[in-house]
Amino acid sequence: MKTEIRTVQQNLEAHLKAASSGKALGDSIRIHQVADPVDMTREAADRDVAVQILDRESKLVRRLRLAMDRVKDGSYGLCLQCEDEIAPKRLKAIPWAELCIHCQEEADNLVSHRVRMLDSEHWTEAA
């Protein structure tokens, strides 16, 4: 069990390292100053994409940090919702998973249900 946790920690650290490589990207945004005004629009578009990537990465970094905290306090691998064990196969695929597959599906269903609700409201309004 102890070695397993060590493996999990190494795995999370590896993911964290990969996700934090966005820092290098952030540096390149700053270094890449615009000299030619004609290129400015394209540069801005490039920067938007980079910012989006950074945003996504920082969310992943946060989830990875939380997962590492859970490894430390011993709650890693337990669903935050129902406190059941998250399937090892799922943790292998998503080491930072917070929910078991059932709760995740429920959460996903809730979101798509809300989307459907919004859709039907929209149709009622249109009619």
Ligand SMILES: [Zn+2]
């Ligand atoms: Zn659950």
